[in-house]
Amino acid sequence: MTKYEAPRRALTRRAAITLGAGLPMLSRGAAAQALPNRPMRIIVPYTPGGTTDIATRLVAEPLSRAIGQPVVVENRPGANSIVGAAAAATAAPDGTTLVMVLPAHAANATLQAGKMPFNALDSFSPVSLVVQSPLIMAGSKHINAEDLQGYIAYIRANPGKVNYGSSGIGATAHLAMEQLRLKLGLTMEHVPYRGTQPALQDLMVGNIGWMFDTYSSFQAQFEGGTIRPLAIASPTRAAFIPNLPTVMEAGVPDFAASTWCMLLAPAGTPDAITARLAQEVRTIVQEPAMARRLQDIGFVVEGRPPAETGAFLRAEIDRWGEVIRTANIRVE
Structure with missing residues (x-):
């Protein structure tokens, strides 16, 4: 075993269900006060098996039990996440559709400006920054x-x-x-x-x-x-690879970068719904067993509320937009 080795975890759907079985039951009555009494879908705008898909499925199973409704993961890949995000943007804003996006969503606001069938900010209501994965x-x-x-x-x-x-x-x-x-x-x-x-x-x-x-x-x-x-590329060393120094330790000041998984709902989704979902997601990802599972595969647990999630998304759009413009990056 090398000094960089961390425990492996088989991340199958069955494993995700097993993880969910150990989580505490949340108040279904409280969830029902805000959420519709219908199944929910979480759109993943990428193919099955990737980082976004894994993170979504780990959250979906316990979320289903928490709200007392089926939560279906629907893979809608295409155009660097635009196809899946567009499907969510045009869905009914009633809490039955979410989309799990990555930083590509923030980059597309500049790279695909004027070409997308939605606005990366205005077409969505933020729900939760679920996890980050430092590069x-x-x-x-x-x-x-x-x-x-x-x-x-x-x-x-x-x-x-x-x-x-x-x-x-x-x-x-x-x-x-x-x-x-x-x-x-x-x-x-x-x-x-x-x-x-x-x-x-x-x-x-x-x-x-x-x-x-x-x-x-x-x-x-x-x-x-x-x-x-x-x-x-994180502000401090990570628990899942503690012997690896940060970019800043190597002499590059103020440098951090990560990929992340963020849940968004269609614009106009009531605040009561997004707040309830964010609360449930936070409880799920910060539960100790789940947090350890996420850490083992390189995630840093977040579970931020809607307002913080929205501010984070705006900052990422501004940050990567500046890099794209300065470096004159174009999508052919």
Whole structure:
């Protein structure tokens, strides 16, 4: 076991149901005061099996029991989350439809400005920032450096010779690296891939020099020693990989970046409904057994209320919008 190894957890739907079985029952009577007496759906605007899908299913089962209604997870992938978000934006604002979005939703506000069938802010009522997953920097072992400071020095000494990869244009991993490039004045090229796995393969063989992504994406390769853990882009070290220093510890001031999972409802959903749902989600994710499960796969538990969630989304739209405009990032 390496110093970066953390316990593995099989994340199947059956495991999610088992997790839910250990959670305390919440007040169905209190939930019923705000929520309609009908099944709920949570739209995941990505394919099954990914980070967003896993987080949603872990929450959906205990939420179903808490509100006394079925909660169905519906995968609606397409156009970097726009298809699923659009389906939620046009749904009835009655508490029966939610959508779980990632930072792509915030980036699309700038990348797809004027092209989307909804407004990333105004078309939704915030419910809860459920979890965050700090981005981790991983480096190719084909570069002669041992830590993030060494990689930065190597890139400075070899301008334009090191490429970085990401899971695609506008992904958080792409925007975070562009923010780092701008902050440090580095000269390097972006190589976008169709997802994390092909980028990871090229990182292992040395076709790209480094990349950001989540702990769950890198865990197996860290344990196998095929790529080098460099730093985590969080304000403090993370419990799930405590020996990994932060980007700020490596000498990059005020730098943090994460992907996240956020529940939104259609605009006009009554405040009583969004507040009740946020309360139930907070109870679910902060329950000790659930919090440990989420931590084991690289999540930081949140469960923020609607007002804080809305403020967070606005800040993310502003933040990534500035990076997109400054770096002149475009979607072809």
